[in-house]
Amino acid sequence: MNLTPTEIERLTLFSAAEMARRNLREGILLSHPEVVALLADEVMLAARKNLAYDAVIDHATTLLRAEQCEPGVPDMVRIVAVDAPFPDGTKLVTLIDPIAPAANDIRPGEVIVGDDPVELFPGAERVTLTVVNRGDRDIQVRSQAHFFETNPALEFDRRASWGHKLDVPSGGGVRFEPGIPVDVQLIPMAGARVAQGFSGLVDGALDADGALEAAMTGGAS
Template identity: 55%
Template sequence: MNLTPTESERLTVFAAAEFARRNLREGIPLSHPEAVAYLTDEAMLMARTDLPFSEVRERAGRLLTSAQVEPGVPSMISYIMLELPTLAGSKLLTIYTPIAETADGPVPGEVIALTEAETVFEPSGLIDLEVVNTGDRDIQVRSMTHFFEVNKALAFDRAAAYGHKLAINAGGGTRFEPGIPKVVTLTPFVGERFVHGQAGLVNGPLDDPDTRARAFERACQRGYIQDES
């Protein structure tokens, strides 16, 4: 049996629609692709039974309710466009809002803000430092970087930055352009306050006096700071 691309696609839609019908029989809410396949297959079946075009459009828009699909699916299907096989040839059918939304239904991708502000960083531990990029290209510092160990081309009070990181959301970053001073806010590391890797200046507990002394010694030797003051 040789099938045209259109016939192959029709079989795929039918298979997905049968999957959706099984879920409906079992009381399982339909996902977005299942709902689309079900509505498409039913509309094409109606067209094959020679129902008038207007009646197909009317019935197809009443096949599913919001209770039969997963939360958020109605808002994801604003319309469906498909070619109906009729005796007069193929006709384009557009079904607008095929699944009625509920007034309090979720919207996929919607951002719901908190009703009350939350403190991300304790204000008492924040410090502001002016940083200047003395290099010839942009430098970006990520949120979890120990600011004491950032690129040596950044000039600032490294002693004050010891044990601190940028006070920004996790995963974020701050870019420093050459020659342009920028004031950043730093917050202390919390938890066990161990730092490993990065520029290799600490590699141990931040609050251990010996570790701190070695970190400053390495920083001076490698040109991150000129002295320990």
């Protein structure tokens, strides 16, 4: 029996789908690959049976429940796209969120906080500056950046920003569109107050004697 690469892949998919079906019968929660294999196999089978396109999608999206999968798997399987062999030709079948998460499911990467509000940087002294992007394209500044060393196309009081960063949650940022003034709040950088990298204007202790004046001479405006 000679098989094409596509036919070999189909057999591999079928084997994985059969394993998923076996695990379901045994009450074993399905992993991400098993879920994808089962859904893809059922889509291809339904297409071979000449079900209507919409009926194929309806069938596939009712096969599994969140409680039949490992925790977090339903949220990982957001889109499944399958080239399915209908009698009138191959068509792309796309399943969107085929497994609805169960109530109170934990989503991968989800941040779970308490009932009380979380205060960012309590006690930090804030500095408010107006920033104008004098360039011709958007500029984004992230939470960890030493604001003094940001893109030279940003116009603001550089001296007042020395040793400060954005007052935003870690990983956040602010986007500055050309010509539009934006008011931002800054807070002092904490810890050892050593700035390395960025624009290379400090590369050392922020509170060292002469560091600010040397950085101002080094190109910040």
